[in-house]
Amino acid sequence: MTKNIDAIVAIILSLLTLILIFFTFTKAKKSRFRGKLPRFFFHTNLGKGILLLVSLWILSSSLTYISECHFCKEDEFNSSPFRTLPRSLVGMLYPATVFYGMEQGTPSSFMGQLIAAFASLGYLIVGTVFVGAALLDKLRQSWRKKMKINWENHFVVCGWNENMEKILSQLTNPALGDEKRPVAVLVREEEVEDVQNIVERLDAQQQIKTVSGSLVSENDLTNVGVQNAQGVLILPPAGDNNPELAVLFCALSIKKMRDETGKNLPQIIAYIEQADFADKLSHIADTIITPTETDILLSATALLCPDTVEIYRRLITVSEETNEIYLVKAPEPWTKKKLSFRELAEVITRKSRKESPVILIGLKRNEKIHINPKDDETGYIKEGDKLIVIAMNYPRRILEDIAAGD
Structure with missing residues (x-):
């Protein structure tokens, strides 16, 4: 038995x-x-x-x-x-x-x-x-x-997310043209291999460098060059007992470095899964992304227009096959011509039609965003304005060429 x-x-x-x-x-x-x-x-x-x-x-x-x-x-x-x-x-x-x-x-x-x-x-x-x-x-x-990244005006991604491949694909897509920047990734040692596998699949070994370390270590943040970066995306570390707290401390460290240099860069983008932490981050991060709020707004809008979700997805997915939303500094010739928003929109639409259509949908002025504004709301296009456009590829060169020949 x-x-x-x-x-x-x-x-x-x-x-x-x-x-x-x-x-x-x-x-x-x-x-x-x-x-x-x-x-x-x-x-x-x-x-x-x-x-x-x-x-x-x-x-x-x-x-x-x-x-x-x-x-x-x-x-x-x-x-x-x-x-x-x-x-x-x-x-x-x-x-x-x-x-x-x-x-x-x-x-x-x-x-x-x-x-x-x-x-x-x-x-x-x-x-x-x-x-x-x-x-x-x-x-x-x-x-x-011990590895240190000496890039300038690059992007930094701190932390791991299950959608890391989509994030890195967006940041290195050829459609970005001249705006494409190198990307430094800071993750824990056990996540390094996952990131490197993604880099190989994207064939982006020259554009993406990986450093192992902690989000809350100033030394590790310095190693990825956040002090010289254009922008930093902070993701909640997977497996951490307090991921939102790690994001908070990381944002605080980066803001401290930024204040010490006296620059407005890097831009701090914080992704958090708990909306309760948004208030704590509001005076530290420049942009806070909470999936719950985004999902709710999209869900409500989808009731009014069922195709909204697909339209939104296409406008935020960087590729050479779809149109995306871009911010471009207004070329100097246009800021001297006293053009209204409507006049500039007509010029851009008409003159970009043959090469690669560009549509002006708004502008950013003094940290305030105006979407399809009335002319009496924004007046003439001014120096320092950023144009919000929809285009197939990053349109800075196209807009500068149009402005120079206008």
């Missing part, structure tokens, strides 16, 4: 172990775990090595016991050191080649001895490969922590 129970348990253990090994090297790599322990075992070479060694031990013990049950005669089985599953588990803790036997003796069946030999070889290979890989990881981690 005990023999049958042990055999069933051994088969179940073997199947579960095979599933775990398969998951470790396929699905786990793409999964986002919030706990530190799962991230260690599934996202680091040292953790995967330990997990694989334990899996190999359980699998080889179970298979050895099953082999003894199936291939041994009754008297051989009764004298085998592996005649129960617990004995097999203990025996496989001390693997060696079949020539030297196990700590408590060799399996009686040839198949059991073969499994023990492969287990010994497997322990050696797994231990060597993953320990070596873990040491290399430590060296890379040390190098990344």
Whole structure:
């Protein structure tokens, strides 16, 4: 009876172990775990090595016991050191080649001895490969922590988000033209590989650099060059106990650096999932994005116009196939001609039609945004105004050419 129970348990253990090994090297790599322990075992070479060694031990013990049950005669089985599953588990803790036997003796069946030999070889290979890989990881981690980015007017992304690939794709899209800037990414060490995989898929190795570190460390923020950046996007770190608090401290550190330099840059964009933190960030970040508020507004607008969501998606998705919203500084010739908003809109629409249509929909003046304003609301186009336009690609060159020839 005990023999049958042990055999069933051994088969179940073997199947579960095979599933775990398969998951470790396929699905786990793409999964986002919030706990530190799962991230260690599934996202680091040292953790995967330990997990694989334990899996190999359980699998080889179970298979050895099953082999003894199936291939041994009754008297051989009764004298085998592996005649129960617990004995097999203990025996496989001390693997060696079949020539030297196990700590408590060799399996009686040839198949059991073969499994023990492969287990010994497997322990050696797994231990060597993953320990070596873990040491290399430590060296890379040390190098990344010392790495400093000396770019200027670049973009910085701090923290991890499940939509990181979409974010980086937007920031490096060819449709941005001259406005395309290099991007520095600051994430924790266990997320570096995920970012680098994204960079490879986007073929953007020259545009995106990754540094490992903490959002709340001023030294790490300095390493990605936030003090010289054009803008910083702060994302709540996945798996953190207080992600919104990390965003708050990160924004405070960046604002402190900005105040010390006396510049208006970098622009601080904070993404938070809890709207309650918006008030705390309102005097620190330049722009606060809360998905809840955005979703509610879109949902309500969709009732009035069901196609609003698709229109909105197209206008914020940077690509060479769709039109997007851009802000462009008003070219100097137009600020001297005393053109009203309507007059300028007509000029831009008419003269950009052949090359690449551009539509003027508003302007930004003194931090205030005017969408489709009346002429008496904004008067003439002034120096420092930023034009809000819809265009297929970043239209600064087109607008400057039109202004120069107008």
